[in-house]
Amino acid sequence: MFFYTRYPSSNVLKTFFPDVKFNRCITSQLIKWFSNFREFYYIQMEKFARQAIVDGISDVKDITVSRDSELFRALNMHYNKANDFHVPDRFLEVAEITLHEFYNAISATKDSDPSWKKAIYKVICKLDSDVPEEFKTSSYL
DNA sequence: CGAGAGCCTG
DNA sequence: CAGGCTCTCG
Numbered sequence: 001m002f003f004y005t006r007y008p009s010s011n012v013l014k015t016f017f018p019d020v021k022f023n024r025c026i027t028s029q030l031i032k033w034f035s036n037f038r039e040f041y042y043i044q045m046e047k048f049a050r051q052a053i054v055d056g057i058s059d060v061k062d063i064t065v066s067r068d069s070e071l072f073r074a075l076n077m078h079y080n081k082a083n084d085f086h087v088p089d090r091f092l093e094v095a096e097i098t099l100h101e102f103y104n105a106i107s108a109t110k111d112s113d114p115s116w117k118k119a120i121y122k123v124i125c126k127l128d129s130d131v132p133e134e135f136k137t138s139s140y141l
Numbered sequence: 142c143g144a145g146a147g148c149c150t151g
Numbered sequence: 152c153a154g155g156c157t158c159t160c161g
Contacts, residue, residue, distance in 0.1 A: 010145080024144095029153080031145065036152055039147080117147090 001135055002037045002079050003091040005128040016136050037079065042117065044074050045095075049102035063103055065096040094127045 001016060010031055014022055048071045052063050065071055076087065101120045110116045
């Protein structure tokens, strides 16, 4: 599910767990869970973006994310351990865009600003796609 | 005041 | 992942 949306609202998130009766506690736990997913995602992005800079890559266009990228493997390992479904191409695009955002920001030393990631989050949150209905049938996450 | 983001920690 | 804490926003 994360491969489709990075910023689902709590209500949207809930619809993907039809078999769960939510109370305040479980809901916040679910929100927290997804928040952790985002955290991991951005941590990886920053890590690989910095690595690209250390590696001396000077053009953003030389930074790409494909299914056999180290970055993709790290993410897939985390969100899709069993590798039981196909990751949408759109996710690869979003991942690449995210990586570029980090690369550009760090290159411009914007990371000296305590809240420099906010600008990136603002861009990425607009790239969410709809999650296929099939995910609502079983506890896919 | 409560939900949720974001950051840090275990 | 889950807890805990600060901070923003409706």
